[in-house]
Amino acid sequence: xxxxxxxxxxxxxxxxxxxxxxxxxxxxxxxxxxxxxxxxxxxxxxxxxxxxxxxxxxxxxxxxxxxxxxxxxxxxxxxxxxxxxxxxxxxxxxxxxxxxxxxxxxxxxxxxxxxxxxxxxxxxxxxxxxxxxxxxxxxxxxxxxxxxxxxxxxxxxxxxxxxxxxxxxxxxxxxxxxxxxxxxxxxxxxxxxxxxxxxxxxxxxxxxxxxxxxxxxxxxxxxxxxxxxxxxxxxxxxxxxxxxxxxxxxxxxxxxxxxxxxxxxxxxxxxxxxxxxxxxxxxxxxxxxxxxxxxxxxxxxxxxxxxxxxxxxxxxxxxxxxxxxxxxxxxxxxxxxxxxxxxxxxxxxxxxxxxxxxxxxxxxxxxxxxxx
Amino acid sequence: xxxxxxxxxxxxxxxxxxxxxxxxxxxxxxxxxxxxxxxxxxxxxxxxxxxxxxxxxxxxxxxxxxxxxxxxxxxxxxxxxxxxxxxxxxxxxxxxxxxxxxxxxxxxxxxxxxxxxxxxxxxxxxxxxxxxxxxxxxxxxxxxxxxxxxxxxxxxxxxxxxxxxxxxxxxxxxxxxxxxxxxxxxxxxxxxxxxxxxxxxxxxxxxxxxxxxxxxxxxxxxxxxxxxxxxxxxxxxxxxxxxxxxxxxxxxxxxxxxxxxxxxxxxxxxxxxxxxxxxxxxxxxxxxxxxxxxxxxxxxxxxxxxxxxxxxxxxxxxxxxxxxxxxxxxxxxxxxxxxxxxxxxxxxxxxxxxxxxxxxxxxxxxxxxxxxxxxxxxxxxxxxxxxxxxxxxxxxxxxxxxxxxxxxxxxxxxxxxxxxxxxxxxxxxxxxxxxxxxxxxxxxxxxxxxxxxxxxxxxxxxxxxxxxxxxxxxxxxxxxxxxxxxx
Numbered sequence: 001x002x003x004x005x006x007x008x009x010x011x012x013x014x015x016x017x018x019x020x021x022x023x024x025x026x027x028x029x030x031x032x033x034x035x036x037x038x039x040x041x042x043x044x045x046x047x048x049x050x051x052x053x054x055x056x057x058x059x060x061x062x063x064x065x066x067x068x069x070x071x072x073x074x075x076x077x078x079x080x081x082x083x084x085x086x087x088x089x090x091x092x093x094x095x096x097x098x099x100x101x102x103x104x105x106x107x108x109x110x111x112x113x114x115x116x117x118x119x120x121x122x123x124x125x126x127x128x129x130x131x132x133x134x135x136x137x138x139x140x141x142x143x144x145x146x147x148x149x150x151x152x153x154x155x156x157x158x159x160x161x162x163x164x165x166x167x168x169x170x171x172x173x174x175x176x177x178x179x180x181x182x183x184x185x186x187x188x189x190x191x192x193x194x195x196x197x198x199x200x201x202x203x204x205x206x207x208x209x210x211x212x213x214x215x216x217x218x219x220x221x222x223x224x225x226x227x228x229x230x231x232x233x234x235x236x237x238x239x240x241x242x243x244x245x246x247x248x249x250x251x252x253x254x255x256x257x258x259x260x261x262x263x264x265x266x267x268x269x270x271x272x273x274x275x276x277x278x279x280x281x282x283x284x285x286x287x288x289x290x291x292x293x294x295x296x297x298x299x300x301x302x303x304x305x306x307x308x309x310x311x312x313x314x315x316x317x318x319x320x321x322x323x324x325x326x327x328x329x330x331x332x333x334x335x336x337x338x339x340x341x342x343x344x345x346x347x348x349x350x351x352x353x354x355x356x357x358x359x360x361x362x363x364x365x366x367x368x369x370x371x372x
Numbered sequence: 373x374x375x376x377x378x379x380x381x382x383x384x385x386x387x388x389x390x391x392x393x394x395x396x397x398x399x400x401x402x403x404x405x406x407x408x409x410x411x412x413x414x415x416x417x418x419x420x421x422x423x424x425x426x427x428x429x430x431x432x433x434x435x436x437x438x439x440x441x442x443x444x445x446x447x448x449x450x451x452x453x454x455x456x457x458x459x460x461x462x463x464x465x466x467x468x469x470x471x472x473x474x475x476x477x478x479x480x481x482x483x484x485x486x487x488x489x490x491x492x493x494x495x496x497x498x499x500x501x502x503x504x505x506x507x508x509x510x511x512x513x514x515x516x517x518x519x520x521x522x523x524x525x526x527x528x529x530x531x532x533x534x535x536x537x538x539x540x541x542x543x544x545x546x547x548x549x550x551x552x553x554x555x556x557x558x559x560x561x562x563x564x565x566x567x568x569x570x571x572x573x574x575x576x577x578x579x580x581x582x583x584x585x586x587x588x589x590x591x592x593x594x595x596x597x598x599x600x601x602x603x604x605x606x607x608x609x610x611x612x613x614x615x616x617x618x619x620x621x622x623x624x625x626x627x628x629x630x631x632x633x634x635x636x637x638x639x640x641x642x643x644x645x646x647x648x649x650x651x652x653x654x655x656x657x658x659x660x661x662x663x664x665x666x667x668x669x670x671x672x673x674x675x676x677x678x679x680x681x682x683x684x685x686x687x688x689x690x691x692x693x694x695x696x697x698x699x700x701x702x703x704x705x706x707x708x709x710x711x712x713x714x715x716x717x718x719x720x721x722x723x724x725x726x727x728x729x730x731x732x733x734x735x736x737x738x739x740x741x742x743x744x745x746x747x748x749x750x751x752x753x754x755x756x757x758x759x760x761x762x763x764x765x766x767x768x769x770x771x772x773x774x775x776x777x778x779x780x781x782x783x784x785x786x787x788x789x790x791x792x793x794x795x796x797x798x799x800x801x802x803x804x805x806x807x808x809x810x811x812x813x814x815x816x817x818x819x820x821x822x823x824x825x826x827x828x829x830x831x832x833x834x835x836x837x838x839x840x841x842x843x844x845x846x847x848x849x850x851x852x853x854x855x856x857x858x859x
Contacts, residue, residue, distance in 0.1 A: 345770035
C-alpha cells in the first residue's frame with residue numbers, strides 16, 4: 001500500500017514536472033485576465049500559437065488577449081478559395097506566403113504595419129462587440145477626436161467610410177476566439193495589388209467570398225500613432241474592461257517545451273493540403289490565347305486537385321489525341337504550376353514529337369499554368 | 373421497457389399533482405394530458421420497434437411538448453432537442469446499427485444561418501467528438517462534432533449549402549465502424565505526379581492518394597416512411613458490422629488497398645521499359661578521390677559566398693566535369709533516333725540534374741554548360757531551386773537535356789546502377805562519399821571516396837569511350853586544374 005502510494009506520488013511529481021507548460025503557468029498565475037504578445041513575426045508560428053492557446057488553455061474563468069504582427073503574408077479564411085481571393089503569381093514573385101487560418105471570414109493582407117489581436121474567452125461570455133469596443137475606446141482614449149466606430153458586421157470604420165479592421169472568429173466546444181486586424185501603417189499599394197485576383201472571372205465557386213472595402217492606415221490620419229503606442233493602449237483598455245491588471249507577457253511560439261505540439265501545428269498549417277487542398281470544389285472555365293489560337297479550357301478542381309480537365313483546341317494546331325493525352329496527364333494532379341510543369345515535362349518525354357510540336361505543348365502548358 | 377415507459381408517466385403525475393396542489397387544475401385536463409403522454413409514448417416505442425425514424429421523431433416531439441407542460445424538475449422532464457432522447461427509451465443494450473440524425477447546433481449572437489463545409493465524407497468512420505463538418509456563419513467558424521462513434525451514413529446538406537439552427541445535418545450509424553476495411557472508398561484514380569525516369573537509389577516519395585470524393589447528396593425525403601439508406605459506396609460496412617468476428621479487430625491491420633495507376637505513370641513505365649528494350653544498357657564504374665575538391669571547397673567557400681551570394685557545392689564540379697567530358701567524347705552526348713535510324717550529334721551540352729523533392733522527382737535542366745564555369749553553374753542550380761521553391765518552374769526548365777546526372781549519395785547510397793532517362797544515351801550516377809582506406813604511392817591512406825557509375829547505350833557508345841569518359845570525369849574532379857590545362 002505504501003509502495004503503491006509512493007509510486008503514485010513519484011508518478012505525479014514526474015508528470016507535474018513535465019506538465020509545466022504555458023497553460024499550467026497561467027493556472028498558477030491565478031489571474032482572471034492575461035495579456036500576451038508574440039515574440040515572432042512568422043505567420044504560421046503565430047497562427048499555431050493561437051490554435052495552441054485555444055486548444056490547451058482553460059478559458060472558463062479567464063480571458064486572454066494576444067497581440068501579434070507578421071512579416072508580409074496573405075491570410076485567407078477557412079473556407080475560401082485562394083485563386084479567387086488573391087493574385088497568386090504576384091505573391092510568388094514577391095515572395096509573400098499564403099496562409100489559411102482556422103477561423104472563418106475573408107482575406108486579409110498582413111505586414112509589420114498591421115496589428116492582429118486575438119480575444120480568447122469562454123463560449124458563454126463570447127461577445128465580439130465588447131472586444132471591438134475595447135479597441136475603439138483605446139483609440140479614442142489616445143486621440144479623442146479620432147472618428148472610429150464598429151459596424152454591425154464587426155468591421156471598424158475610420159471616419160465612417162474607411163475600413164481599418166476586419167474580424168474573424170472560431171467557436172470551439174467550450175471556448176472561442178475572436179481575432180481582428182488593425183491597419184496602422186500597412187503598405188497599401190501591395191495590399192491592393194496582392195488582394196486582387198488575376199483569375200476571379202474564370203472561377204466558379206461557392207467558397208466564402210471576401211467583401212472588398214476601401215482601407216486606410218491610422219498613420220495616415222495621425223502620424224504619431226505607431227503600432228507600439230496602439231498596442232499598449234489596447235492592452236490597458238482591455239485590462240480595464242475585463243477587470244484585472246498585470247504585465248504584458250511575451251510568448252515565443254517556437255518554444256516547444258513550453259507549448260508541446262505547437263511545432264507540429266505550425267507545420268500542419270504550412271502543408272499544401274491545408275492551404276490549397278482545403279478549397280471547396282470549384283471549376284475554372286477560361287479562354288486562353290496561345291500562338292494566336294484560342295484554346296478553351298475547362299477544369300473541375302476538388303481538394304486542390306484537378307478532378308477533370310477538358311480542352312478545345314483546333315485540330316490543325318495540335319492533333320486531338322495529343323490534346324487528350326495532355327489533359328489526361330493533368331487529371332488527378334495538384335492545381336499547382338510546378339506540378340503541371342513536371343507532368344507536362346514528363347509527358348513530352350514519353351511522346352516522340354518534333355521540335356515545333358514540343359514548342360506548342362510548352363506554350364499551351366504556359367497558358368494553362370497562367371490560371372493556377 | 374415497460375418499467376421505463378411507466379417511469380416518466382409516474383413522475384409526471386407527481387409533477388401534475390404538485391401543480392394541482394398549488395392551483396386548481398381541471399381534472400379532465402390533467403387526465404387527458406397524461407393520456408396523451410401514454411399514447412405518444414406508446415407510439416414512439418412501437419415506432420422505434422419498427423425502425424421508423426420519422427414517426428419516432430414526430431412522436432418524440434409530441435412527448436417533449438407534453439413534458440414541457442409539467443414542472444421543470446429533474447432531467448427526465450427536461451426537453452432535449454437533440455438525438456439523446458432516443459437513448460432514454462432504449463434501456464436495452466445499445467443497438468449496433470442504430471442510425472441517428474445530427475442537427476445543426478443553435479447559433480450564437482442571434483445569427484440565423486450559415487454555410488456547411490464538410491470535413492468528412494459518407495462512409496468515413498468518426499470517433500466521438502471528432503469534427504464532422506464546420507459551419508461558417510458571419511465570419512465565424514463553428515465546428516460540429518460527432519455525438520458518438522460511428523460511420524457517416526448520409527450527408528443531408530450539400531457542401532456550401534445553407535443551414536439554420538436545428539436543420540438536420542447528417543446521419544450517423546452508431547457503433548464502432550470496422551476500422552480499416554471501411555476505408556476502401558472507391559480507389560482514387562490518381563496519385564500525385566509520378567516521378568519521371570527514376571535513377572539509382574532515388575526513393576521518390578509518392579504523395580498520398582486523393583481523398584475520398586463526396587457523392588451527390590440525395591434530397592431529404594418528404595414521405596414519412598424512410599428505409600435505411602444503404603450507401604452504394606460502402607458495401608463492406610454492413611457485413612463488417614454484422615460479422616461480429618472477434619478477430620476482426622486484431623486482423624484489421626492486414627488489409628490492403630488498391631490504387632489505380634494513373635496514365636502518366638503508365639506512360640512513363642512504358643517508355644522506360646521501351647528504352648530498356650531498345651538500348652543495350654550497361655554500366656561502368658569508377659571511384660573518385662574527393663580530398664582535393666573538398667579542400668578547394670573549404671578554402672574558397674566563404675570568399676565564394678561573399679562574391680557570388682550563393683554556396684559552393686559539389687554539383688558544380690561534377691556538372692562541369694561532365695560537360696568537359698561530353699565535349700571530349702561527343703558520342704556520349706549524342707542519341708540514336710530510332711524512327712529515322714540516325715545518330716543525332718549535338719554540339720551543345722544540356723545537363724539534367726535529377727532532384728528529389730517532396731512532390732516527387734524533378735529533373736531541371738542546366739543549359740549550355742560547355743560555356744559555364746563553376747560559379748555560373750552554381751548560380752543556375754540556385755536559380756532553378758528558387759524557382760521550384762517559389763512554385764515558378766516552367767516546362768522549359770525541365771524539358772530536354774542531353775545527359776543526366778543523378779545524385780544517389782544524398783540518400784546514402786554507396787554503389788548502384790542508374791537507369792538511362794530516355795531520350796538520352798547515358799546517365800552519371802553519383803553516390804555517397806565515405807572514408808575508405810586506399811593505396812597511394814605504396815601506402816595505405818584514408819581518403820574520402822565516392823563511387824561513380826555511368827550507364828550508357830552500347831549501341832552508340834562503345835566500352836572504350838564510356839570508360840574514357842568516366843575517367844575524364846574522375847580526373848577533373850580529382851584535380852580541377854585539368855580543365856585549365858585542357859588535359
